[in-house]
Amino acid sequence: xxxxxxxxxxxxxxxxxxxxxxxxxxxxxxxxxxxxxxxxxxxxxxxxxxxxxxxxxxxxxxxxxxxxxxxxxxxxxxxxxxxxxxxxxxxxxxxxxxxxxxxxxxxxxxxxxxxxxxxxxxxx
Amino acid sequence: xxxxxxxxxxxxxxxxxxxxxxxxxxxxxxxxxxxxxxxxxxxxxxxxxxxxxxxxxxxxxxxxxxxxxxxxxxxxxxxxxxxxxxxxxxxxxxxxxxxxxxxxxxxxxxxxxxxxxxxxxxxxxxxxxxxxxxxxxxxxxxxxxxxxxxxxxxxxxxxxxxxxxxxxxxxxxxxxxxxxxxxxxxxxxxxxxxxxxxxxxxxxxxxxxxxxxxxxxxxxxxxxxx
Numbered sequence: 356x357x358x359x360x361x362x363x364x365x366x367x368x369x370x371x372x373x374x375x376x377x378x379x380x381x382x383x384x385x386x387x388x389x390x391x392x393x394x395x396x397x398x399x400x401x402x403x404x405x406x407x408x409x410x411x412x413x414x415x416x417x418x419x420x421x422x423x424x425x426x427x428x429x430x431x432x433x434x435x436x437x438x439x440x441x442x443x444x445x446x447x448x449x450x451x452x453x454x455x456x457x458x459x460x461x462x463x464x465x466x467x468x469x470x471x472x473x474x475x476x477x478x479x
Numbered sequence: 480x481x482x483x484x485x486x487x488x489x490x491x492x493x494x495x496x497x498x499x500x501x502x503x504x505x506x507x508x509x510x511x512x513x514x515x516x517x518x519x520x521x522x523x524x525x526x527x528x529x530x531x532x533x534x535x536x537x538x539x540x541x542x543x544x545x546x547x548x549x550x551x552x553x554x555x556x557x558x559x560x561x562x563x564x565x566x567x568x569x570x571x572x573x574x575x576x577x578x579x580x581x582x583x584x585x586x587x588x589x590x591x592x593x594x595x596x597x598x599x600x601x602x603x604x605x606x607x608x609x610x611x612x613x614x615x616x617x618x619x620x621x622x623x624x625x626x627x628x629x630x631x632x633x634x635x636x637x638x639x640x641x642x643x644x645x646x647x648x649x650x651x652x653x654x655x656x657x658x659x660x661x662x663x664x665x666x667x668x669x670x671x672x673x674x675x676x677x678x679x680x681x682x683x684x685x686x687x688x689x690x691x692x693x694x695x696x697x698x699x700x701x702x703x704x705x
Contacts (some may be wrong), residue, residue, distance in 0.1 A: 365551045365554060365555065368554055369550040369554055372550070372554070373550070382622035382703075383622070383699065383703070384619055384699065385618075386615070386618050387615055387619075387695070387696065387699050389551075389553065389554035390553055390557045390615075390692075390696070391557070391696070392554075392557075393554050393557035393558070394557035394560060394561060397558065397561040398561065398564075404558065404562075407555075407558060410551070410555075411554075411555035411558045412555075414548065414551055414555045415552070415556070418612075418613070418614065418670065419499075419515070419516050419517035419613070420495070420499045420516075421545060421549045421552050421614075422517055422549070422613045422614075422617065422631050423498070423499060423517065423521060424495065424539065424542035424543060424546040425546065425617055425628050426521040426628065426631050426632070427521050427525055427528070427535070427538065428535065428539070428628045429521075429628040429629070429631070430529075430535060431535055432626055432629060435602070435629070436629065439596075439598060442592075442598060443606075443629075443636075446589060446592045446596070446633075447609060447637050447640065448640055449588070449592065450585055450588045450589050450609075450610065451610065451637050451640055451667050451668055452644075452648070452667075453584060453585075453588045454581055454584050454588070454610055454663075454667035455648050455663045455666070455667035455668070457580055457581060457584040458577050458580055458584070458663040458666040458667060459648075459649075459652060459660065459662075459663035460659075461576055461580035461581070462576060462577040462656070462662050462663065465572060465573050466656060466658065466659065469572060
């Protein structure tokens with residue numbers, strides 16, 4: 356019964372997320388709404404970790420299993436895929452490098468500014 | 480008879496479970512990013528379908544039950560973020576700056592490159608979410624009018640490349656800050672990168688995990704404006 360209870364909580368949240376998503380005037384994934392709702396419920400203490408952890412951890416640990424169907428479906432887009440393979444690989448690789456360095460330096464600079472600010476306020 | 484058998488939902492479902500278990504077993508034996516359970520299991524499924532001439536529609540009858548768990552798996556990310564609350568509170572400013580910059584740079588650079596290559600709107604929509612976790616990316620791709628299958632492939636390529644290369648990126652950029660390294664890995668190459676970040680250190684691992692969730696959320700918001 357414990358597992359059923361956890362499934363009910365998690366899946367009901369997903370249903371609510373989908374409902375809200377349908378009511379919104381712009382496209383926004385219902386699953387992401389469910390994520391935000393669950394996060395808020397956890398922070399507020401309305402849902403305790405123990406009330407969802409077994410099912411959630413199983414899903415988190417085996418996340419890639421749920422993507423298997425869409426990965427296999429790639430065979431029906433093989434022609435589209437073949438026509439853009441080089442652009443596809445180039446974009447995937449280059450943007451990963453750009454994103455990595457942009458994030459790394461932005462964070463490094465932020466920490467540098469924070470330390471400097473702290474020092475100045477201490478000196479003053 | 481084969482057609483009748485494979486069109487039962489139990490066939491596609493069982494094939495998914497068996498292929499995935501083989502993928503996980505291989506991963507625990509060879510700890511190398513390319514031996515990824517998703518790629519191994521997808522190759523197995525595709526091979527079975529092609530060898531026996533099974534139509535994709537038959538496979539989908541059972542596989543769609545597996546796909547249904549995508550939403551709860553995405554929602555479960557809230558739990559892993561909640562468990563990191565202490566680290567989030569301690570590094571709140573760098574986390575917000577890093578994830579916002581990372582998500583914006585990823586979305587803009589992808590959109591610009593797609594335009595430069597003259598790719599169609601459908602392909603562009605499929606590639607825009609490729610730096611975030613597959614759970615959010617495939618839903619976002621569908622919402623933007625993309626092809627989730629192409630998105631999943633792009634996310635996998637990004638993750639594998641990032642997981643292999645990120646230790647070198649850190650060395651080349653002489654990045655001596657583990658907060659910055661963790662966030663950069665999470666923002667650029669999602670959960671697959673995080674598996675590498677965990678090996679680099681505890682701080683790297685948890686910040687990378689936080690960046691995966693937060694960048695996913697920020698990217699969904701950003702994509703409302705494109």
